[in-house]
Amino acid sequence: MIEFVNISKKFQNHFWEKNILALDNVSFQIHEGDLVGFLGANGAGKTTLIKILMDFSRQTSGELKFDSILGESVLEIKSNIGYLPERAYLYQHLTGREFLEYTGSINSIPKNDLKSLIKKWSEKIMIDYALDRQIKGYSKGMQQRLGFISALIHSPKFLVLDEPLSGLDPVGRRDFKNILKELNENGTTIFFSSHIVSDVEEICNKVIFIEKGKLLYDGDIDSLILKHSSDQYRVRYVKGESIETIRFEEKEKNQILNNFLQENVNILELEKDKPTLEEIIYKIKK
Ligand SMILES: Nc1ncnc2c1ncn2[C@@H]1O[C@H](COP(=O)(O)OP(=O)(O)OP(=O)(O)O)[C@@H](O)[C@H]1O
Structure with a gap:
């Protein structure tokens, strides 16, 4: 694309x-x-x-x-293409509704459709309560919400x-x-x-x-x-009053799980021990 x-x-x-x-x-x-x-x-x-x-x-x-x-x-x-810049410039003297009407009109959205689109998106993005206030009174997060609607209102x-x-x-x-x-x-x-x-x-x-x-x-x-996952598994289980975690290799899996079954251990989670994206990115950077 x-x-x-x-x-x-x-x-x-x-x-x-x-x-x-x-x-x-x-x-x-x-x-x-x-x-x-x-x-x-x-x-x-x-x-x-x-x-x-x-x-x-x-x-x-x-x-x-x-x-x-x-x-x-x-x-x-x-x-x-819909675009939301890092620091969107929203005309401060306009109300939220006037601003969305303006962005809708420059995107050639017919007036009737625009009215219902403003209603739909402002409710979904939860800024409908402030639409008739001037933007200069909006907090940073409220301005972000309005900017987001202006980026996507023309679908x-x-x-x-x-x-x-x-x-x-x-x-x-x-x-x-x-x-x-x-x-x-x-x-x-x-x-x-x-x-x-x-x-x-x-x-x-x-x-x-x-x-x-x-x-x-x-x-x-x-x-x-x-690609960055190891061959290790991780199991979390209940031991007495606490929750324990152990890691083991693929070849030990059957033996360990059998032991757990025989001892009736309450297993909470068993999964491949995979890193988070954050850990991988940190590794790639180094
Ligand atoms: N107009 C400019 N004149 C000179 N240097 C610039 C200009 N715009 C960006 N740079 C430089 O280009 C590099 C990349 O900047 P850019 O703003 O693209 O980073 P960024 O990843 O968006 O950062 P941030 O997450 O802090 O917004 C920086 O060194 C910045 O100083």
Whole structure:
């Protein structure tokens, strides 16, 4: 659907300053139906790449390819993409409703549809109670919710979100993650940046990981975890008043489980001892 081919981006603000290589030969693809988490530390190059994707900034070299599912012309492609920037600028003097009416009209949503879409999304994203207040009185999380609606109100095929979960409380983060999952299940391709590995592990099927402008991993989360899994099993069981955990190799499995059965041990959990995505990312970085 979208392919980044050897994308590099250099910044040089003044001729006497050293170049900053914000992206270094980055190549990967986003396929239709993907829910992709774009991970990287502060300054890794996430926003730079997203700005190139959104055509707000030009790469120094490399190519960005869109396939025809998103449209033939630049205008059509843009109309099929919803975008939430890292720091969305929302017109502070407008009310939430006026702002959504404005974003809906620039996305050519008919007036009648727009009214019901604003109602549906503001209720779902739980900002309906503040729609008639001026945005300047909104908290950071409330502005994030409004920005999120403005990115998706025109039902784009592809959603690009720069740090959509920042500024939200734990309940808000959970709601947003559920909505992202639901949108993806209903066919929207989603690409979002984050610092929080566990959020990405929880909802994404694919991860792109960059460090100092270089791509370190691009692919499926499940196969990455499997690749880094050991041959060990982990069992949690009840022993007296406490819960114990032991680890053992594949070849010891039958013997240990037989022993547990004979002794009537209460097993709470038995699974392959696999690392979390966070542990793997930490390993890849080193
Ligand atoms: N306009 C610019 N001029 C000069 N350097 C820039 C510019 N924009 C970004 N950079 C540099 O490019 C590098 C990548 O920045 P970028 O904002 O893409 O990182 P990020 O991964 O989005 O970070 P964060 O998670 O902190 O938002 C940084 O070293 C940054 O200082």
